[in-house]
Amino acid sequence: MPFLAAFPQIGAITELSHMRFALTNGTIYSGYTTAQGYAVLFENDKITDLVQHSEIPEGTTVIDAQGGIICPGFVDLQVNGGGGVYFTQYPTLDSLNTIRDAHLQFGTTSFLPTVISAYQERILETFSAVRKAMGQHPSTFLGMHLEGPFFSPQKPGAHDTACIRTATHEELDVLLEAGKDVLKYLTLAPECAEESILQRLVDSGIVLSAGHSMATYDQALHFFRNGVTAVTHLYNAMSGIDTKQPGLAAAALDYGQAWTGIIVDGEHCHPYAVRLAKKMLGQKLLLVSDCAACVGSDIAFTDFGNFKAYYRNGRCETEDGRLAGSALTMLQAVQNTVNLVGLELDEALRMATLYPAQVLGLEHQVGQLVPGAAANLVVLDQALQLQQVWIDGAAVPLAIGSKTV
Incomplete structure (x- = not known):
C-alpha cells in the first residue's frame, strides 16, 4: 500500500476523531531534546506525548520514519509569497492558501505572511485576508509581518520608494485598530520614528524589528534597550560594521539580545558572516526565508508595475541585479546552515523551529514536539532531504520533483 493511502491527508474530507498515530524509528529533534528509540504520539491535530517505542499504546497506527530525522514543522517569520503568488500584490484568502500549499511542500508548516511597503488601503486589505486565514488554519498562519513602509529612504531595498513614509499617530490609529490580533511583527527604521x-x-505588543535602517551604533543600542526586540535580515538593507562608524548590524552583534533573522541562501551573506553572527548571537539567531513568489513555482519573474523581480541563478533580483527577497525555502536554509555554514544539525533545526516560535511567544503551540502543540511534523532523511510532512495531524502529499528555483 502506498505510504499516504492509509493516512488522513491535507485537503481530504477525513474524520480525524479517534485517530491516533505514532511516528517512530527515527531520531527526534525537538527543542533542546534529541532522542532515539522514542515515538511521537499525535491524535487529531495535537501532539499527545513522546514515549519509548515499547510504550506505544495498542490501537495506534505506527508510521515508520525509516531511520530519518523527526522534527517540528519549520516556522518562518518572513514569507512574501509562494506558488507563483506575491501576497502584497494579491491580498486574498485564496492567495494565502496557495502560498501555504507551496510551502508545505518544503516543510514549512507555520509562518507569518509578509507584506512589503504599500499604501494604507492595500495594507488594510491584507489584514482582512490574514484574519480569515488565521481562522481557518491557526497553526499555519501565526499572524502577519508588516515589512515597511516606515523605512529609511536611504535603505529602501527593492521596496517601492513611493510608498515609504514616516509613521504618524493618525496612521497608527487606523493600522492598530484594523490589525488588532493580526499584526504580530513590524519591521521599521526606528531612527525615522518619533x-x-x-x-x-x-505598548501594543507587536514585535518591533529594526530593518531597512541607517541607525548609528548608539541609536540602535538605545532602541534595543527601549522595546525594539528584533532585527530583520541581518546585514542586508541596514547600516553595517564600519570600524569608524558602526551601524545597526554592528550594534545587533554587540548587543546580542535581539532576535535576529538571517537569510542563509549563499546570496544575502557569506557563510563566514553567518558563523560570525552565530558566535555573537547564539540562540538569538534564527533562519528566515524572505522568499518571493517563485517558491514552488516555475514563474520567471513577478511584475510589480514599477519594476520586475526576476528569478534566476538561485536569486530573486531586480533587472539591475539588486536582491529583491529570495528564492529560498526553509528546507534549503536548514541544509545550507549545515552544509555551507557548518553548524550542527540540532542547532540548525532550532533556528528553523524553536527560535522563531519563541519570538512570537508561541513555542508551546508550534516549533516543538511537546504535548498540546500542533501536530506539525517533518521527516528528513540523513541527507536532509524531505520525506514526510504532517500538518495538524494530516499527511501532506509531497509532489515528486517539486519545483524550486
Whole structure:
C-alpha cells in the first residue's frame, strides 16, 4: 500500500476523531531534546506525548520514519509569497492558501505572511485576508509581518520608494485598530520614528524589528534597550560594521539580545558572516526565508508595475541585479546552515523551529514536539532531504520533483 493511502491527508474530507498515530524509528529533534528509540504520539491535530517505542499504546497506527530525522514543522517569520503568488500584490484568502500549499511542500508548516511597503488601503486589505486565514488554519498562519513602509529612504531595498513614509499617530490609529490580533511583527527604521510612535508600538505588543535602517551604533543600542526586540535580515538593507562608524548590524552583534533573522541562501551573506553572527548571537539567531513568489513555482519573474523581480541563478533580483527577497525555502536554509555554514544539525533545526516560535511567544503551540502543540511534523532523511510532512495531524502529499528555483 502506498505510504499516504492509509493516512488522513491535507485537503481530504477525513474524520480525524479517534485517530491516533505514532511516528517512530527515527531520531527526534525537538527543542533542546534529541532522542532515539522514542515515538511521537499525535491524535487529531495535537501532539499527545513522546514515549519509548515499547510504550506505544495498542490501537495506534505506527508510521515508520525509516531511520530519518523527526522534527517540528519549520516556522518562518518572513514569507512574501509562494506558488507563483506575491501576497502584497494579491491580498486574498485564496492567495494565502496557495502560498501555504507551496510551502508545505518544503516543510514549512507555520509562518507569518509578509507584506512589503504599500499604501494604507492595500495594507488594510491584507489584514482582512490574514484574519480569515488565521481562522481557518491557526497553526499555519501565526499572524502577519508588516515589512515597511516606515523605512529609511536611504535603505529602501527593492521596496517601492513611493510608498515609504514616516509613521504618524493618525496612521497608527487606523493600522492598530484594523490589525488588532493580526499584526504580530513590524519591521521599521526606528531612527525615522518619533519616540512617542515607538512607545505606542511597544505598548501594543507587536514585535518591533529594526530593518531597512541607517541607525548609528548608539541609536540602535538605545532602541534595543527601549522595546525594539528584533532585527530583520541581518546585514542586508541596514547600516553595517564600519570600524569608524558602526551601524545597526554592528550594534545587533554587540548587543546580542535581539532576535535576529538571517537569510542563509549563499546570496544575502557569506557563510563566514553567518558563523560570525552565530558566535555573537547564539540562540538569538534564527533562519528566515524572505522568499518571493517563485517558491514552488516555475514563474520567471513577478511584475510589480514599477519594476520586475526576476528569478534566476538561485536569486530573486531586480533587472539591475539588486536582491529583491529570495528564492529560498526553509528546507534549503536548514541544509545550507549545515552544509555551507557548518553548524550542527540540532542547532540548525532550532533556528528553523524553536527560535522563531519563541519570538512570537508561541513555542508551546508550534516549533516543538511537546504535548498540546500542533501536530506539525517533518521527516528528513540523513541527507536532509524531505520525506514526510504532517500538518495538524494530516499527511501532506509531497509532489515528486517539486519545483524550486
